Amino acid sequence: MSSTAERPTLGLRERKKARTRASIQAHALRLFRAQGYQATTVEQIITAAEVSETTFFRYFPTKEDVVLQDDFDPVIVATLLEQPPELSPVQAIRRVLRAHFASLAPEQAEEMLQRLTLVVAEPALRAAMLDQNTRTMRLIADGLAERAGRPPTDLAVRAVAGAVIGVLMAALEAWVDDPAGDLPAIVDAALGHLERGLTL
Template identity: 40%
Template sequence: MNLRDRQRAETRLAVQTHAIRLFTDVGYDATTVADVAAAAGVSAMTVYRHFPTKEDLVLYDEYDPVTASAVAAAPPGPLPARIGHALSETAAHGSSSEKAFLLARLRLMISVPALRARHLDSQYATADAIVAALGCPPEEEFRARATAMACLGAAHVALLRWAETNGEADLAGLIRETLTSVFERGS
């Protein structure tokens, strides 16, 4: 990453961090983009340059490329196992501050109806990244997409459970548990 890219990433993270704090402390609906810009010490235009919508301030993350790489590197096997392995591996990494940030974002996604609705869009984008990483022939894409969405749904249930435990539970373990429930016990 060159200097300019690092600076953009740092600005994006600073803006998002201030936004999450304000949304948590003041309320999502009560906080404006101008409030976020002022807290971050940037212009509203800078906020919009990094986050085209207010919802993106909460939903934006860089997990899709990481998840796609993990899917591509997963050991060969059935699709649910490959995708599940990638999702649990992705969840297993991250510092405690990254997990606290994820927990704050997740709590907002759970509690704000507009964010819950937009979260579904991000699930589709993640499924697209997973399907692309699998490199399936066109005749297998439907099955791969269905499996990816089922895995993401199970992972979402694990994230909700993780939030209920205040982030204390092992997130990767919860993801594995939900995937096992769906694909092994549910058969």
């Protein structure tokens, strides 16, 4: 998920790559809205974005990746490492995600909601998201481990990272039930419940 907060200045080549990647995603999302995810082919996206097949697959190995991939996870983990040590792991993650959502430009927030809506609606994307959640959990575990001075294979570290991912999935399900709801507020409330110990 990419934040504009505290992002280092990119070089010309990196900015060009970022623009190409964003353009492909924008054209893909437009086509998905217009004719449906299943009815849209990679070839149609390539044509709309005016890129070569090689360029497309350099950025997105599969059609699912066009929806699922973003730069958010590395930025969030980097920001996690900057949080005050007196914060608990869940408090730190909650603070990072609250700041992340607040930093999104309106068009970034809209794109994120479009992609999440697609994920919810498409079984193939939901299945692919399970793999992505595992990768995200490992990234979070790496950040938590570094912050706590523990190995990322530590069971307690993995348990906290897994709990965070589970809570985020629950928040997404709650948002699906109420698409008019405020997703950042739902995420924050869900993490607050985790912070309080998941009591009922």
